Each structure stands twice: as structure tokens, then as C-alpha cells.
Amino acid sequence: MRYVSTRGAAPVLGFEDVVLAGLARDGGLYVPQSWPTATADDLKRWSSLSYADLAVEVMRPFVEGIPESDFAAIVHETYAAPAVFHHAAVTPLRQLDANEWLLELFHGPTLAFKDVALQLLGRLFEYILRKRGERITVVGATSGDTGSAAIEACRDRENVTIIMLHPAGRVSEVQRRQMTTVPSANVHNVAVEGTFDDCQALVKAMFNDHAFRDRLNLAAVNSINWARVLAQVVYYVQSSLALGGRPVDFAVPTGNFGDVFAGYVAARMGVPVNKLIVATNINDILSRALRSGDYSRGTVQPTISPSMDIQVSSNFERLLFDLYDGDGVRIRQLMDDFSATGKLAIGNAQIARASGLFVADKVDEDETRATIAQVLKDSGMLIDPHTAVGVAAGRRLRSGPDVPLVTLATAHPAKFPDAVSAASGVHPALPPHMADLMSRTERFEILPNDLKSVQDHIAARAS
Ligand SMILES: *Cc1c(COP(=O)(O)O)cnc(C)c1O
16 A cells, blocks of 8 residues: 555655655645455454454555554554553443444543554554664644643653643643653653744744754654554444444544544445534534535634634545545645635535535534533433534434434543533543542643744753
């Protein structure tokens, strides 16, 4: 399997190079040259496999270049329970109502779905770097979830140093402590005296400083990395098989379109997906795009589901590439328009095509809170605000009572205790393996919002 850029002007690469490259050199995203298919026999055979064995089968056609036994070992180490994931099924289904389920993706080390992919990515980095005798410095900016999941993925990995910037005093205590209490020597946290946007601007400036970037071999772990999308395909297959292989509606709380794009990949592979319900909060660029072709940037409004407070959805470009039949020149033009004007008009034919599989809607703050309260009342389960956005949109847009509805539960409620207890009156407790989080020792450095200071700090720790 080879990978091409969505903008058609970057080198064609194999899997290992795609994992290390992140963004393609022409500014595009890497996608596989073709979609492998799972036959009815494959699906039947897969239905009795453990999560790890299924993950090997689903991902194998995409990872050419890594010997099969090596890849299987990496995958088994990643999806080990309880060493890494605190549930034997890794991503278990829980029934919510008649023909309605939650797919719990939050049993990893940081209690959010990003662990499912990042735990694999960290191990792939280590494997590939060891083979090549190279080192990388992972640098990122975070307002919450991504930072802790990336740190847990990279901690103690050979040949990897990770430095995470967060805005001082502007992340929740649970989220800060999940990052700053990791004692590993290769993990460094920097609290920047500024906002999240300042942190992002610093990271961008470091990537644009090519001398600095090359000297430290900077790498990113953001959701445009193909390996992250790939790892997420597995739980769509797993839950479809667990429900007997009937076509399923999946409701997906969405920000960067990574998770829901993985559902699209599962559908392209022949897994019986009925509808993909794209659920956004009031930051609704994706629901506008899929409903009317209007992909235009708004201003980000803060919500109680902060990991979806996004107005540019990077992975959406991967879907556009398919809707335009792999025409990289056209995608480059569309994305150039978008950078210049903040708008991109999707063709009617392309929207019509997308609507065969995707439906979309936004959920406002009141409805999100009401859904948390309703689910607790009806089913006795506490759900987090991101999951509530998915449940609300799923119930509104599902195909009908005969089609199973699976909503992706992307975070544990204890990650967002204030919003959950305000909506439900119940304070969500941290799970046992994290119960002492508030008393662990923190370690971070406070730096001014100044590029040179941050670069010097990073350079001193990277070598
Ligand atoms: C990142 C995140 C999302 C959005 O996922 P995308 O792949 O960016 O669409 C949803 N919920 C939670 C809890 C997240 O951390």
C-alpha cells in the first residue's frame, strides 16, 4: 500500500514514512492509494477475534513494510488490558435503550478516545525510529485532551522527546495534572504565559523555522497523522460485528473529522455502516458543510464540549479528496480558496454523494445539558458533554428504530466534572487507577510568550 497526498504534489510514500511525515510537503494529507476490502468471509472470521487480533487483521493491508509478526507484537502490546486499557474488550459497547448503544472509547490511560490511536502511534514511532537509528522531538500545543494523550503515548519511548505547551492557568486542573504528573524523563511541560492561540502560534513558528525544525527533527502527533485515523477504524468494525453484522447508524461527536472519517474508511472497506451521523456543538462548520455545501470558517465559541470547539476541520480534506475522485489539483485549488477567503463551496454533485452516507446536525448547549440529565434519568449512566452531543444528534437523525444506533462515547464524564455535575446534579468520580491524581507531584516550567525563550528551552531538552 502506497500513500498519496490529497493535493497531488508531494512524494508518494510507504506506511512508515507517512507515520513520520504527518502533513505532506505540499500541505496536503496522506491517504491510501486505494481502499482494501473486507469480504463477507473475512467479516465472519473476524467476529470471534479479540480486539488486538481484530486490529491486526483490519490494519494489515495498510501497513506494508512492517513484518507481520513485528506489527502484531506492537498491536498486542498497545491493546493489552489492564496494562494499557482498563477493560478487556478495550472499547466495550453498553446498551442505552432499545436498539441503542454507547461505544465506550475512554478506557485508556487519559480517559478519552484519543488514547486508542495515540497509544499505537507512540509505539510505531519507537519501532520505526529504532530501526532507522533516528530521534524525534514531538512538540505540541494543547488546551486539554490531546496533550495528555500524546504525553501518555510518548512517555518512556526510546528516541522520542515530547514537549507540550499549554496556556498557563487556562486548562482545567484534571487536564493539567494528567500532563504534569507524568514523571518520565523524556516528558516536558511548559506553561506559556498566554492563551491557547499563543501556544499554537509558537508551535507553528517552530515548525516554520526550518533550521530549528531539522536540527531537532520536530514531529507532530495531531489528528492529521494517518496512523491515528487507521487505528480508529478498528472499533467501528468491532462494534458492527458485535451487533451481528447488521448495518449500523454511528453517531460521532466531531471536531477535526478524524474519528468520523475512520467510520468512512470502515464503510469503504465493506463494513456494514448504514449512516454516519456527524454531531457538532455550536461550532458547526461540519454540519453546515454536509447539509448545504457551505464550508466556511466562523469564530470559535467556547462550549462545555471544548475538544470540539473547532472551526477548521483538517481531516475533512480527506473526504473532499474522495468526493472529487482523487483530483489533487482541484483539492489544492479549493483549499487555496479556503485559506484566502475563509470559505469553500462544495459542488452539488459532491454533496449529493456524501449524503448517501453522512447526515449531520449541531447540538446547542442547553440540549447537551438536557441530554446528560435525560440519559442519567432513563439509564442511570453519566455521560460526558461530547458524548451527549453525539447522543442528541443520533436520536434526532437515526434511520429508525430497526437500525441499531451506536454513539461513540469519546470521554469519561470525570474529565469534565464541572459541566457534568451542573447538568445532572451528580459529581462523576475518577476511576480507581486515577483516584490519586489530585495528590501526585506536578512538574512544569513557566515561560513567557516569547519564541526565543521557548526554543532555547526546548533545544536544551531535545538532545
Ligand atoms: C478530540 C475529541 C473529539 C473530536 O474528535 P475528532 O477526531 O477531532 O473529530 C470528540 N470528543 C473528545 C472527548 C475529544 O477529545
